[in-house]
Amino acid sequence: MNASDVVTVASSVLLVLGSLLTLIAAIGVTRFPDLLARMHAATKPQVLGLVLMMTGLALSLGDSQLGWKLTLVVLFQLITAPVSAHMVGRAGYRTGKVRSDLLVVDELTEDLRAAREETDREQAGR
Amino acid sequence: MRVSGSRKWLEKIPMVLWLTVLWVLFWGDLSLANVLAGALIGLFVMTVMPMPRIGFEGRVSFIGTAILLGKFAVDVLLASVQVARQALRFGHDPHGAVIRVPLRSHSDLYLTLTAVLCSLVPGSIIVEAHRLSGTLYVHVLDVPAAGGIAKAKADVLAQERRVLYALATDADIAEAGLPPRPWKRGRTDGPDPTTAVGPSGPAGDDQAVTR
Numbered sequence: 001m002n003a004s005d006v007v008t009v010a011s012s013v014l015l016v017l018g019s020l021l022t023l024i025a026a027i028g029v030t031r032f033p034d035l036l037a038r039m040h041a042a043t044k045p046q047v048l049g050l051v052l053m054m055t056g057l058a059l060s061l062g063d064s065q066l067g068w069k070l071t072l073v074v075l076f077q078l079i080t081a082p083v084s085a086h087m088v089g090r091a092g093y094r095t096g097k098v099r100s101d102l103l104v105v106d107e108l109t110e111d112l113r114a115a116r117e118e119t120d121r122e123q124a125g126r
Numbered sequence: 127m128r129v130s131g132s133r134k135w136l137e138k139i140p141m142v143l144w145l146t147v148l149w150v151l152f153w154g155d156l157s158l159a160n161v162l163a164g165a166l167i168g169l170f171v172m173t174v175m176p177m178p179r180i181g182f183e184g185r186v187s188f189i190g191t192a193i194l195l196g197k198f199a200v201d202v203l204l205a206s207v208q209v210a211r212q213a214l215r216f217g218h219d220p221h222g223a224v225i226r227v228p229l230r231s232h233s234d235l236y237l238t239l240t241a242v243l244c245s246l247v248p249g250s251i252i253v254e255a256h257r258l259s260g261t262l263y264v265h266v267l268d269v270p271a272a273g274g275i276a277k278a279k280a281d282v283l284a285q286e287r288r289v290l291y292a293l294a295t296d297a298d299i300a301e302a303g304l305p306p307r308p309w310k311r312g313r314t315d316g317p318d319p320t321t322a323v324g325p326s327g328p329a330g331d332d333q334a335v336t337r
Binding site for chain 1 (some may be wrong): 151
């Protein structure tokens, strides 16, 4: 087995692992019971899946310039995935799409209610 | 006025450089025309869509950054495996929770970084960030898997500590109520008694005088 074989095997393994993680992420998105749990599936295995796939691609293409581009893809995914997950979660919370009955503890709803009561009291005082 | 104007321009330079690098990478070859076009487009973007100032006044610590990135890489791996296992445990629904974590530092930058990093590591997603009080509301995917609510909160605070150790000044770290960086503590312990005696001596004298 020479060097190019090793690279081919390594990149194939990375590509398969990456695809597997992305598949699991998809399963998680359909299977998890509520929006917030789904966002976990959409951010974590998906990001690592992408990292593995891009590494596999860079290895199999063996082009340093493309390697840089793929690094950028990973970088932007790392920056944007938390933001999108946060925005979806936040929007879900504000439109009442979050199922509080599935949560063990929900301190945000507690705090939101406390804040609302406080503003109500202030308005009543006026 | 002129001084602040030129400083504003200086602050834009790193961003324009970054946009130029991106442009050159997108085109794939380093030619003078590409660099010039990239710089012009970068300047245009920065002028048309100016970014708010973040005001970074920290001190980048090499060891702190290495620890932050190393732990982050391990955490991303663990997070993916953990969430993948949850996804494949059919018939078992994760028991989530939304917890309130008041951070110790009061900087937008550290709040944002902590939030972003927390979203990518095991079992946590930031649902809401309250900027004024520096509070993060974190959704935990599965409380038993995270090791309980107290452990989940401690994990977020540990993430913040790593961010502070990587980027903040000693004053910021002290203000957040954290001990100084451990590797620096060891180094400054040697000369510390001598430097500590210096300022405290006159201070003691001052007190004696005022009394």
